[in-house]
Every structure is written in C-alpha cells, then in structure tokens.
Amino acid sequence: MSPNNVEDRGDLFLIKLKKDGIIDQAVFSLYIDLENDNSKITYGGFNLVKYAQKRAKLTFHEINRKS
Numbered sequence: 001m002s003p004n005n006v007e008d009r010g011d012l013f014l015i016k017l018k019k020d021g022i023i024d025q026a027v028f029s030l031y032i033d034l035e036n037d038n039s040k041i042t043y044g045g046f047n048l049v050k051y052a053q054k055r056a057k058l059t060f061h062e063i064n065r066k067s
Contacts, residue, residue, distance in 0.1 A: 017043060 011019070014026040023044025031040040031051040040051065052058065 014043065 014023070014028065017023045018026040025044055027043075027045060029042045029046035029051075031042075033039050046058075048058070
C-alpha cells in the first residue's frame with residue numbers, strides 16, 4: 001500500500017495498523033464488483049465465506065521489497 005519504509009517519511013499504513021494492534025496481519029484484500037458498484041477492501045485479512053465463489057482460486061501476491 002506504499003513504498004518501502006523510509007525513516008523520514010513515517011510508518012507504512014499496513015505496518016502501522018498491525019503495530020498498533022488494529023489488525024492481526026499486515027495484509028489487505030479486494031472484492032471488485034464491476035456490475036453493481038459494490039466493491040470492498042478489507043484490511044488485516046480476507047473473508048472467503050462472504051466474498052469468494054465456491055471453488056474460486058485465491059491468489060496471493062508477494063511484495064517486491066526491492067522496488
């Protein structure tokens with residue numbers, strides 16, 4: 001959700017939420033609804049029961065820390 005942590009720029013958004021105990025994991029998930037304008041973002045995890053279709057493939061993307 002932001003570039004690598006640079007000390008003079010402050011904490012990263014997700015890392016700060018985790019560090020402060022607001023979320024359990026420094027992750028986020030997206031549900032994109034192109035038909036009904038009902039998209040959602042979830043911070044700290046994902047909700048397969050609410051948003052995934054049966055037998056849907058869940059894809060995790062690693063963060064490239066060199067960029």
